[in-house]
Amino acid sequence: MKSILSVGMDVHKNSFSLCAYDGYTGEIVSESTFASDVKLVIKFIEALKSRYENDVEIKCGYEAGCLGYSLYKLLTARGVDCVILAPTTMQVSAKNKMVKNDRMDALNIAKNLASGSYKTVYIPDEEDVEIKEYIRMIHDFKKELKRVKQEICAFVLRHG
Structure with a gap:
């Protein structure tokens, strides 16, 4: 059986925070923060695939914001399944409202991807x-x- 991982990305001009979340087990598989470079995102995804010996389906997503469609276009051009989430449609926990940081935002995006509780932005x-x-x-x-x-x-x- 293929595992399905949701990779939430909290993206900013200078840095990306990524969180890989297994919606089936509720486990955080991997987390990372690095410079805003699409090559590093691809490297993160490839590391996840190699950990699961390519028997994994990965869906990435980030909130609509300052990067617009550029990251989406770069990732999809490289064969990565990616969506842009409309922030107003995402579920947000009370804890995430109180403790606001990039790591928690990435996890929240990943959980929304896993549960399907969001709407995508028109590209x-x-x-x-x-x-x-x-x-x-x-x-x-x-x-x-x-x-x-x-x-x-x-x-x-x-x-x-």
Whole structure:
């Protein structure tokens, strides 16, 4: 029988905290904190696979936040099953609300992955990203146009 491990990742700009949790036994299999590098996440996952002699299914996840979709895209490109969890849909224990640290957050994410008590964030495809960038560009141009109009009005006003 294949084991199913949930790897919760509390991710920040400078560091990642990972917690591998066996939802069947309720056991924390492995924990680690390291620099924010996707290669180290892959190394952590490979170490788990070798411990179980590849007879394991691993699902990773992290809360939507500062990294956006970049970590998700890097992991899925390397064949890792990964999801981005919507923080408002996750169950949070009272203990986790009182004791707030990266290790506990990673464990909470792993437990939510194991129990399925979360909703995933929509991952935009390339077309969605292009449309978003186009809308941002239009917004920036409108802002710039307004600024230039104000400068011209101020110039005309100063010179009568």
